[in-house]
Amino acid sequence: MALVAVSPEHLQAAESGTLSPPDLSSHKIYYVDAITGSDPNEGDHPNCPWKSLSRANLVHFQPGDSLLLKAGTCYSGQLKPEGFGSVDDISGKIKPVIIGRYGEGPNPRIDAEGKYSAALDLYNVQGYEVSYLDLSNTGPKAEARRWGVYVHIQEFGKASHIWLKHLNIHDVNGSPYKDEGSSGALVWSNLGNGRPTFFDDLCIEDCHVENCARDGIRGIGSIDTMRTNWHPSLHVVIRNNLIEKIPGDAIVIKGCDGALVESNVCRNFIRPPGWDGLGGTVSAGIWPSGSDNTIIQFNEVSGCNSQQDGQGFDSDWNCRNTIIQYNYSHDNEGGFLLVCNPGDKKMPANVGCIGTIVRYNVSVNDGLRAAGKTLAHAPIFHFGGSVKDTKIYNNTIIVPAKPNRKIDKSMVYCSDWNGGMPDNIWFANNIFYVEGDTRYIWSDGKKGVATNYLFEGNLYVGTHKNLPNDPQAIQADPLFVNLKSPQDGLASLSGLRLRANSPAIGKGVPISANDPPMRDIAGTIIPNNRPVSLGAFEFEPAEK
Numbered sequence: 001m002a003l004v005a006v007s008p009e010h011l012q013a014a015e016s017g018t019l020s021p022p023d024l025s026s027h028k029i030y031y032v033d034a035i036t037g038s039d040p041n042e043g044d045h046p047n048c049p050w051k052s053l054s055r056a057n058l059v060h061f062q063p064g065d066s067l068l069l070k071a072g073t074c075y076s077g078q079l080k081p082e083g084f085g086s087v088d089d090i091s092g093k094i095k096p097v098i099i100g101r102y103g104e105g106p107n108p109r110i111d112a113e114g115k116y117s118a119a120l121d122l123y124n125v126q127g128y129e130v131s132y133l134d135l136s137n138t139g140p141k142a143e144a145r146r147w148g149v150y151v152h153i154q155e156f157g158k159a160s161h162i163w164l165k166h167l168n169i170h171d172v173n174g175s176p177y178k179d180e181g182s183s184g185a186l187v188w189s190n191l192g193n194g195r196p197t198f199f200d201d202l203c204i205e206d207c208h209v210e211n212c213a214r215d216g217i218r219g220i221g222s223i224d225t226m227r228t229n230w231h232p233s234l235h236v237v238i239r240n241n242l243i244e245k246i247p248g249d250a251i252v253i254k255g256c257d258g259a260l261v262e263s264n265v266c267r268n269f270i271r272p273p274g275w276d277g278l279g280g281t282v283s284a285g286i287w288p289s290g291s292d293n294t295i296i297q298f299n300e301v302s303g304c305n306s307q308q309d310g311q312g313f314d315s316d317w318n319c320r321n322t323i324i325q326y327n328y329s330h331d332n333e334g335g336f337l338l339v340c341n342p343g344d345k346k347m348p349a350n351v352g353c354i355g356t357i358v359r360y361n362v363s364v365n366d367g368l369r370a371a372g373k374t375l376a377h378a379p380i381f382h383f384g385g386s387v388k389d390t391k392i393y394n395n396t397i398i399v400p401a402k403p404n405r406k407i408d409k410s411m412v413y414c415s416d417w418n419g420g421m422p423d424n425i426w427f428a429n430n431i432f433y434v435e436g437d438t439r440y441i442w443s444d445g446k447k448g449v450a451t452n453y454l455f456e457g458n459l460y461v462g463t464h465k466n467l468p469n470d471p472q473a474i475q476a477d478p479l480f481v482n483l484k485s486p487q488d489g490l491a492s493l494s495g496l497r498l499r500a501n502s503p504a505i506g507k508g509v510p511i512s513a514n515d516p517p518m519r520d521i522a523g524t525i526i527p528n529n530r531p532v533s534l535g536a537f538e539f540e541p542a543e544k
Helices: 008-016 490-496
Strands: 029-032 066-070 074-076 097-102 109-111 118-123 128-131 134-137 147-154 158-165 168-173 184-191 198-205 208-213 215-220 233-239 242-244 251-254 260-262 265-267 286-289 295-297 300-302 311-315 323-325 328-330 335-341 357-359 362-364 381-385 387-393 396-399 410-415 423-428 431-441 451-456 459-465
Touching: 109 118, 118 128, 118 134, 134 147, 147 158, 147 168, 147 198, 168 184, 184 198, 208 215, 233 251, 300 311, 311 328, 335 387, 381 387
Parallel strands: 029 066, 066 097, 074 109, 097 128, 109 134, 118 147, 128 158, 134 168, 147 184, 158 198, 168 208, 184 215, 198 233, 208 242, 215 251, 233 260, 242 265, 251 286, 260 295, 265 300, 286 311, 295 323, 300 328, 311 335, 323 357, 328 362, 335 381, 357 387, 362 396, 381 410, 387 423, 396 431, 410 431, 423 451, 431 459
Antiparallel strands: 184 208
């Protein structure tokens, strides 16, 4: 019976040696069945389950305990468990509280009906594994601070091991407007002015987010706004989630160090009502804020739209050493990439946006926003404010002919943000394939001009206006295997490989030894004994 309560992922991780097996030597399993249950029952057997979430919320869970909801049942209200699992920092042994389902059928559904802030509320707890639940929160009207899942700690210290997996979070009618406050599918927050408070081993994986306003998966709160009180969350992993039909940001990493965001699909963003008139709809696909050493890889973002921004990917302010690699961005109205930092925000509040690396990504048909919205510009690359030391190399950028003459045709656009301008941007080994013309803008005409930008060894197709000097430039057809219309999925990009007679093969400039990539977007090993090829796909000669 105990094995029913252990997540398959935990067992698999234990078997592979990446995690100590959960300790369930002393535990209780509680059962809830909205159809056959009764709250006066003992709740400790499938034949005598409880009926309601309110009864389950009375339990103070101990390490190793489980709460299982009957598959195919529905509950109105909020699940807000109390108690703790345990994590031994020395031995690595975990004795989690497990919340999930039992029996056969659809995941049990919890609908907060707009009466609670979240359908699942985890407050000041640790050592939890929650999986296989269906969660919604739709009230009579849209309201701010409404979520499907809310994970929050305050003055708690270190909250270890919170895993949220295989959750279906849908139909949350929070406010779609950023100005009105946070809302969305799943958020986490860590606040602590007197006691350093952060997450360690927060994992959100294999979840499906659909029709939630405003955001998908994100950190919130103000823990990242002052580096003098910066206690970042560690070992945060956001992996293999599907996020669709939201009007805001898909995934936001906030106040973390070393977070990993990989293999997520974010698509079919929707416009909130009042698109042309009401502000507060600034958003992007996947981005960090107040975070260091974030890795964003193997993700696909498409259809992102916003009155401002609207890019597939972003390296935002108060971040150092963000790596954006092996991603696929397409059909995003605002463009492929934003790198930004306000010039008036300095230490101790803000360390800047420094050391961003963007490599081996593919952008197809990005930058589609037309004039008439709040901001008309929609460049492929937007650098805003005092960003520094940005490296853009070995990306493949495909820009089809713009369908509307009012759509921005910029490849690069640099703008002031509160008195700051970009400095030290390096473009190398990229393929810029443009049908028609594009332009490079190094000042928005306000307060300054971008400085120290360098282009080396890129390949250009089309007309590139105001292109900086690139002594090793190649102006030729890269000879892709099969250049075709964009499709969904990273696997569809194989046509952007290089033919054997491509002029882009082996023409790349050397990459610094401090950050060499090990592979390209398809997994081909990057050679260390010969020059690399241009673009996101390294040419792999056929075996003789």
